[in-house]
Amino acid sequence: MDDDKETAELKQCMEIIPNEEEVTIDVIPLAVKSPRIVDWKIHKKGKKSYYQIIRADRKSQMYRIFSQMIKSFDREDLEDLYKLVKARYGSTKPVENMDYLLWNDMKIMFEAHVEDEVWKLQNRYKVLEWKLYDSYGVQFLRMQSMQIYMLVEKKYPLTPPTLLMMLEKKLQIDYESEMAYQLYKLIIKQLKK
Incomplete structure (x- = not known):
């Protein structure tokens, strides 16, 4: 019951935007895969x-x-x-x-290191877009004066205000996925610290 409630809450934080330009292929035969x-x-x-x-x-x-x-x-x-x-x-x-x-x-x-300029400047800028590229495990954060590509499984020194703006913007995804849910759970966990 709690899982269904949590899933429903997480769905409200996502915006599914199918990418008509791309075709998702789960398995690529080795003969077709680029070197x-x-x-x-x-x-x-x-x-x-x-x-x-x-x-x-x-x-x-x-x-x-x-x-x-x-x-x-x-x-x-x-x-x-x-x-x-x-x-x-x-x-x-x-x-x-x-x-x-x-x-x-x-x-x-x-x-990513806390001393990197991008992390020091993040509180100066508003989050404009937050996307998940599920097929290769990368999330994309576009802010007013910078773009940040992050691996989903890594923790980055995002500040609570940036995390809140990300949640407010909603995560743009091509389709519902376990990775999207795990990413949301990780962000909510970081906010609770």
Whole structure:
């Protein structure tokens, strides 16, 4: 009985927005799955810069911004790219603007530290959007002057005001999932501390 009541309360905190652009596939045959990511480069075309993601079969794909890239990745792709970025910039910060943005997004996602600037600034900004990408376990938080990508299973130094704004905004999901419920429970637990 309590589980049904809790589930009903959690459903009120979610907004299901089916993504008609994407087709969800639970199982991808190995023959169809793209090879692993082996490198990335910044490709410039005129005044525009693109991330060029290179796979083991030497095929590549261009992405203008990180959010486009992440929507076409799976969890393995994210982890591969993170390892490559960490290997290249483990002890130094990138100089190129696009490389810095990629390094920063990946660092926040995989190695969040309380001292990171993004966590210090979060109370200055209003939460505009909160989404869950269930297929690869990433939540996306868009605030007035920043975007944060976070792994669902990790705890991040989000402040109570930010957590409350997230709950007020409602979590945008493509479909109901256990991951969405677990994420809500984790946030409510953090607020009760």
